Amino acid sequence: MEIRVLKYFLVVAREQNITKAANYLHLTQPTLSRQIKDLEDELGKKLLIRGSHKVTLTEEGMLFRKRAEQIIDMVRKTEEEFSVMGNNISGSIYIGAAESYNMKYIAKIIKEIQNDYPDIHYHLFSGNEEDITDLLDKGLIDFGILADPANITKYDFLPLPENDIWGLIMKSDSLLAKKKYITKKDLLNLPLLCSRQAIKKDGKHNDLIHWFENDFEKLNIIGTFDLVYNASILVNEGVGYAIAFDKLVNKNEYTNLCFKPLYPIIESKLNIVWKSK
Numbered sequence: 321m322e323i324r325v326l327k328y329f330l331v332v333a334r335e336q337n338i339t340k341a342a343n344y345l346h347l348t349q350p351t352l353s354r355q356i357k358d359l360e361d362e363l364g365k366k367l368l369i370r371g372s373h374k375v376t377l378t379e380e381g382m383l384f385r386k387r388a389e390q391i392i393d394m395v396r397k398t399e400e401e402f403s404v405m406g407n408n409i410s411g412s413i414y415i416g417a418a419e420s421y422n423m424k425y426i427a428k429i430i431k432e433i434q435n436d437y438p439d440i441h442y443h444l445f446s447g448n449e450e451d452i453t454d455l456l457d458k459g460l461i462d463f464g465i466l467a468d469p470a471n472i473t474k475y476d477f478l479p480l481p482e483n484d485i486w487g488l489i490m491k492s493d494s495l496l497a498k499k500k501y502i503t504k505k506d507l508l509n510l511p512l513l514c515s516r517q518a519i520k521k522d523g524k525h526n527d528l529i530h531w532f533e534n535d536f537e538k539l540n541i542i543g544t545f546d547l548v549y550n551a552s553i554l555v556n557e558g559v560g561y562a563i564a565f566d567k568l569v570n571k572n573e574y575t576n577l578c579f580k581p582l583y584p585i586i587e588s589k590l591n592i593v594w595k596s597k
Contacts (some may be wrong), residue, residue, distance in 0.1 A: 321359070321362060322323055323391070323392070323395055324445040325355055325358075325359050325451060326388040326391060326392060327392065328341070328345060328347075328356065328386070329356060329359060329367070329384070330385065330388055330389065330392065331344055331345055331346060332352070332368070332375065333377055333381070333385045335433060335443060336374050336375055336376065338352055338353055338356075338375060339441070340358075340368075345398060345475075345521060348390075350563075356364065356368065358508050360505055362501070363380075363384070364404070365380040365384075365570055366378050366380065367381035367384055368381055369379055373441050374593075376521040377416035377424065378492055390458060390460060390576065391469055391594050393460050394458070394459060394460060396482075397412070397414070397459075398458070400412055409437045409439065410437070410439030410440055411439075411440060412440070412441045412442070412443055412460050413440060413441070413442050413443070413463070414445070414460065414461040414462050414463075415443070415444050415445070415461060415462065415463045415464070416444075416445040416446075416447055416451065416452035416453075416455050416461045416463070416464045416465070417444060417446060417447075417448070417451070417452070417465035417468075417518070418446075418448065418449070418454065418466055418467045418517075418590070419446060419482050419547060419565070419566055419568055420465070420467060420549050420551075420568070420590050421565070421566065421567035421568060422458065422480045422482050422484060423465065423482075425480050425481060425482075426592070427464065427521070430442055431476070432536060433508075438531070445461060446547060447516045447544045448515075449466055449467075449470040449471070449517050451546075452464040452465075452466060452519075453466075453471075454472075454490060454595070456475070456513065456594070456595060457594075459548070462594065463527065463592055463593065463594050464593045464594070465480075465590060465591070465593075466590070466591055466593055467484060467517070467565075467588050467589070467590050468527060468588040468589050468590075469517070469518075469527065469588075470517070470591070471530075472591055472593050474592060474596070475593040475595060475596060476593065476595070476596050477560045477589065477592065477593040477594075478592050479589050479590070480589075480590045480591065480592050481594065482590075483588060483589055483590070484566065484588045484589075484590060485565065485566040485581050485586070485587055486518075486528060486563065486564070486565065486566075486567040486582050486586045487553050487563070487564070487565075487566055487579050487580050487581040487582050488502045488507070488561050488562070488563055488579070488580050488582065488589070489503065489548075489552055489561065489563075489564055489568075489569055489578075489579055490554065490555065490561050490562075490577065490578060490579075490580070491555065491558065491576050491578075492576045492577060492578045493576065494557065494561075496561075497578050497580065498534075498582065499580060500580070501580060501581055501582065501583030502571070502580045502581065502582050502583065503582075503583055504531075504532060504533075504535050506538065506576060507539060507561075507563075508535065508538055508540075509540065510540065511540055511542045511559070511560035511561065512539055512541050512542060512558050512559050512560055512561055512562070512563060513541075513542065513543045513545055513551045513555070513559070513562040513563070514539060514541050514543075514544055514545075514562075514563050515543065515544070515545060515546070515548075515563070515564060516545065516546055517546075518543040518563070519541070519544070527586055528563070528586065531582065531584070531586045542559075542560050543559075543560070544580065545562070545568065548562065548564045548565070549566045549568075551564065552569060552575065552577060556575045556576060563582075565588070566579055569581075584589070
């Protein structure tokens, strides 16, 4: 399987049309079609459903696109690493991060490095624990920023100086917006949106579930999310209330949101992690 053919496949998947992809790649349409067909034969799976004007990915094709993107990223990262050997300090640092205001500490570190080594570039990926650890284990990122209750035992890690505080994102005209704190009793009858990672019950210590104790099963969780920004849009439209970290609420002329901390106060640590050598 050649890298060149993986790139061909990704262009076809993006363009959703063999002719358009061939034009982009400066190939003839029959040549590109034959390359994709040879790839399918090599894998023993059909990757594309060919229509008269459009091609769509099969289930196997969607999985292969994800793997092809990871392989291409790995090749690019390896080429970058070797290209800077023996030269001035330069290259790229890849960081996968959970959403947290405490990313400010990572930003400060980047700024300090940037002042001394301006040829280093930084690439940030947002995601939950599963997304970030998958990229880290595959060598596609150099560092991960994980919030509890993440499993960090197999990595080297350093805790960030501050903890994140859990609370409730709501519309500013909500009756609960008048309160200083939000209690368990306040949450029992609300339509709630929760972080998918925060409510995982897989045997790991989970501060949020522990905070709810026996009342957790009584909650009306209408949906889950990975990115708080998307959840805040749902809250702004009146879909529900989001349980999330502080200082992530999108406050601008288009939103009418506020944040109130849970009480008793519940905090989560944030750790920067990397693969052990």
